[in-house]
Amino acid sequence: MFYALLKPDGSLDRYPYTLTDLRRDNKGTSWPKVISDEVAARFNVYRVTPTAQPAEDHTINPERTAVKVNGTWIEQWTQTPATPEQIAERTDAKAAEIRADRNQRLADCDWTQLSDSPLNADAKLAWSLYRETLRMIPQQAGFPWNVAWPPEPGAN
DSSP: OOEEEEOTTSSEEEEEEOHHHHHHHTTTSOOOSSOOHHHHHTTTEEEEEOOOOOOOOTTEEEEEEEEEETTEEEEEEEEEEOOHHHHHHHHHHHHHHHHHHHHHHHHHTGGGGSTTOSOOHHHHHHHHHHHHHHHTGGGSTTTTTSOOOOOOTTOO
16 A cells, blocks of 8 residues: 655655655654554655556556545556667566576476487477477567467477
C-alpha cells in the first residue's frame, strides 16, 4: 500500500511513500503497532488508491504520481518516450536474459546427446533438432522482445 506525503500547503511532496518511510522520517515519535489513516493524516500522509501500471514497453518510461480527485488520492501514470540509449540498454539486457534462458534449456537437455543416453535414434534426433532451434533463437525476427520457444520433444 502506498501513500502520498504532502507539503504543509497540501501539494504533493513525495509519492510513493510508505508507513515505513513515515516511521523512519519521524524517529522520535511513539507509534502504535498499526498506523491508522487518521494517525498518518496528522503527518500529512494519505492513502493512495492504486491503478494498473501501463503494459511493459521498452520504448516507454512509465512514471507514477498521485493526484487528488474528488477528495481522494489516486495513482496516475504518465508515459514518456525512452531515449535511444535507454532502448539500447533495455534491449541488450533482455537479449542477455533470453540467451541465459536458452543456455539453461540447452544445459538441461545435454544428456540427450551423450553416447550413453537411453534415448532411441528417433528421440535423439528430435532432441538434436530442438537444441538446434534453441541455438537459432537470437536469429528470430522478434528477438529479444518476441521469442517463440520451441516445445520440448514429446511435450504436447
